[in-house]
Amino acid sequence: MGELAEGALRIEVLGPQHDRASFESGVEPLDRYFRVQAGQDARKNMAAPFVLVLADGFVAGYYTLSSTAVNVGEWPAQIVRKLPRYPLIPATLLGRLAVDRRQEGRGYGRYLLADALFRAVSSEIASFAVIVDAKDENARRFYERESFLPFPDRPMKLFQPMADIADLFKSYAVER
Numbered sequence: 147m148g149e150l151a152e153g154a155l156r157i158e159v160l161g162p163q164h165d166r167a168s169f170e171s172g173v174e175p176l177d178r179y180f181r182v183q184a185g186q187d188a189r190k191n192m193a194a195p196f197v198l199v200l201a202d203g204f205v206a207g208y209y210t211l212s213s214t215a216v217n218v219g220e221w222p223a224q225i226v227r228k229l230p231r232y233p234l235i236p237a238t239l240l241g242r243l244a245v246d247r248r249q250e251g252r253g254y255g256r257y258l259l260a261d262a263l264f265r266a267v268s269s270e271i272a273s274f275a276v277i278v279d280a281k282d283e284n285a286r287r288f289y290e291r292e293s294f295l296p297f298p299d300r301p302m303k304l305f306q307p308m309a310d311i312a313d314l315f316k317s318y319a320v321e322r
C-alpha cells in the first residue's frame with residue numbers, strides 16, 4: 147500500500163507504450179481482451195481502456211468504460227418510481243476490471259474502481275448509474291463490498307447510482 151500513499155502509481159489512457167503481453171489476471175477472457183481487443187476497442191470508440199502503471203512501468207491492472215443503457219424494466223421498482231418514464235435509462239458501463247495476479251491484495255482493484263467511478267461521475271454526459279457485469283462469484287463479492295447493488299432478476303449484473311457515487315466523493319473531499 148506504500149505506493150498508493152506515496153502517489154507512485156499512475157492511471158493512464160491505454161497506449162502503445164504499455165506492455166500488455168505480460169499482463170496476467172488469471173482470468174483468461176480478461177487477459178485475452180486486454181492483449182488482443184482493448185486497443186482496437188479504443189480506436190473504434192467502443193470502450194475507453196485505462197491502465198494502472200507502477201513506478202517501474204509495470205502494468206498492474208486495467209479497466210474499461212463505455213456508454214450503455216438499461217431497459218427501464220430491469221431496475222428495482224423503488225428506483226424506477228422516482229424516474230421519468232423513459233424506456234431506456236442511460237448508464238456508464240464498467241465493462242472490465244482486472245488486476246495482475248502477482249499484484250493482487252494490495253488495494254489496486256479498489257484503486258482502479260475508485261478511479262473509474264470518479265471518471266464516470268466527473269463526466270458532463272448524464273448517466274444514471276455505473277453498471278458492471280460480474281464474471282463470477284468472486285467478482286460479484288468484490289463489487290458488493292464496494293456498495294454495488296444487484297439488479298432484481300440478474301444477480302450478476304450490478305449497479306451503483308451516480309447520485310451515491312457523487313456523495314461518496316463529496317464526503318471524501320470534506321474528510322480530506
Ligand SMILES: CC(C)(COP(=O)(O)OP(=O)(O)OC[C@H]1O[C@@H](n2cnc3c(N)ncnc32)[C@H](O)[C@@H]1OP(=O)(O)O)[C@@H](O)C(=O)NCCC(=O)NCCS
Nearest residue numbers: 173243244245250251252253254255256281284285287288
Ligand atoms: C477482483 C480483483 C479486481 C480485486 O483486485 P485486488 O487488487 O486484489 O483487490 P484489492 O486489494 O483492491 O481489495 C479490495 C477489497 O476487495 C476485497 N477483495 C479482493 N478480491 C476479492 C474477491 N475475489 N472477493 C471478495 N472480495 C475481494 C479485498 O479483501 C479488499 O477488501 P478489504 O480491504 O476490506 O479487505 C482482482 O482479484 C482480479 O483482477 N481478479 C480477476 C478478475 C476479476 O474478477 N475482475 C472483476 C470483474 S470482471
